[in-house]
Amino acid sequence: MSRTTLAAYLDANATADLTAVVTRIADCCAAIQEQLRLGDLAGVLGSAGADNVQGETQKKLDVIANDMLKDALQACPQVRGIASEEEDSVVAANTAGHFLVTYDPLDGSSNIDINSMVGTIFSILPAQSDGELSEAEFLQPGRKQSAAGYVLYGPSVMLVLTTGKGVSMFTFEPGSRQFLQTVSNVSIDRDTREFAVNMSNQRFWASPMQEYVRDLLSGSDGPRGKNFNMRWVAAMVADVHRILCRGGLFTYPWDSRKPDQAGKLRLMYEANPMGMLVEQAGGEVWTDGERILDIQPDQIHQRVPVILGSADEVLCCVDYHKKASA
Ligand code: F6P
Ligand code: MN
Numbered sequence: 001m002s003r004t005t006l007a008a009y010l011d012a013n014a015t016a017d018l019t020a021v022v023t024r025i026a027d028c029c030a031a032i033q034e035q036l037r038l039g040d041l042a043g044v045l046g047s048a049g050a051d052n053v054q055g056e057t058q059k060k061l062d063v064i065a066n067d068m069l070k071d072a073l074q075a076c077p078q079v080r081g082i083a084s085e086e087e088d089s090v091v092a093a094n095t096a097g098h099f100l101v102t103y104d105p106l107d108g109s110s111n112i113d114i115n116s117m118v119g120t121i122f123s124i125l126p127a128q129s130d131g132e133l134s135e136a137e138f139l140q141p142g143r144k145q146s147a148a149g150y151v152l153y154g155p156s157v158m159l160v161l162t163t164g165k166g167v168s169m170f171t172f173e174p175g176s177r178q179f180l181q182t183v184s185n186v187s188i189d190r191d192t193r194e195f196a197v198n199m200s201n202q203r204f205w206a207s208p209m210q211e212y213v214r215d216l217l218s219g220s221d222g223p224r225g226k227n228f229n230m231r232w233v234a235a236m237v238a239d240v241h242r243i244l245c246r247g248g249l250f251t252y253p254w255d256s257r258k259p260d261q262a263g264k265l266r267l268m269y270e271a272n273p274m275g276m277l278v279e280q281a282g283g284e285v286w287t288d289g290e291r292i293l294d295i296q297p298d299q300i301h302q303r304v305p306v307i308l309g310s311a312d313e314v315l316c317c318v319d320y321h322k323k324a325s326a
Contacts, residue, residue: 082103162276243278249314287307
């Protein structure tokens with residue numbers, strides 16, 4: 001069966017400049033997956049012995065994937081600047097480039113040492129000027145993204161992409177080293193009986209989230225009148241992939257142990273790109289009181305509570321929050 005290549009898909013769904021950026025990212029992720037597949041044989045597992053700007057211990061592969069993407073994007077004439085979860089501040093690329101790229105080089109990196117799923121998440125924003133690059137230029141709401149996606153390094157390697165014209169999935173074919181389209185027009189069911197959250201944090205959430213999850217857990221005996229299943233991969237990229245494939249609700253709520261930290265997930269590297277994908281597939285993407293893609297960021301490393309997935313279930317969860325603040 002002949003399949004649409006990523007190149008042919010981009011030809012029909014992106015400008016030449018955007019195509020160049022997405023292609024650069026996809027090629028780089030193909031190289032990252034080679035390192036991941038070799039694992040211990042390449043000596044790439046374990047800690048890098050340092051913390052990143054977020055205060056999290058960096059894995060060797062966080063650093064390797066970050067450097068590979070940084071080098072690839074700096075060499076791409078269409079890229080004006082990059083911001084990465086693993087970099088302290090924004091990094092200039094080519095002054096005249098038309099795009100800014102933000103990325104989480106290896107999401108779910110605590111899974112690396114147990115040979116479990118991880119991924120690369122990316123967001124592509126329009127450049128705002130051709131002067132000196134500044135952080136302010138990156139601070140655009142997620143609604144402005146030109147494209148967003150991720151590469152999931154699982155039993156097969158998959159690129160999931162939107163350029164604002166729906167969501168497509170591509171599977172990496174190692175023989176030809178190409179991403180081939182395997183799913184088009186991804187669509188998330190509005191309704192679900194599955195949720196994803198780190199339940200061990202339950203007692204530290206704000207009361208609306210505690211009530212919402214308590215009602216899910218009470219199943220057919222409770223106010224929701226149906227039983228729910230739970231899944232948690234501990235890699236957002238894999239949990240969101242499951243939701244794009246078969247629906248569900250994913251949340252990472254605010255936590256009272258770190259009251260001044262809005263949440264765990266990062267707006268510009270995780271929530272916005274996943275938000276664009278999920279909305280493009282017909283899902284809903286909220287923080288407690290507003291749609292994530294409408295948030296005006298005030299700094300590149302900003303965090304945000306996230307509720308995303310099947311539309312009716314997300315809106316139901318948001319309702320618990322709205323009622324509490326009314
Ligand atoms: O990037 C942060 C992240 O690793 C996400 O990929 C994932 O959803 C979450 O943190 C896992 O958090 P926890 O360690 O609480 O399970
Ligand atoms: Mn991450």
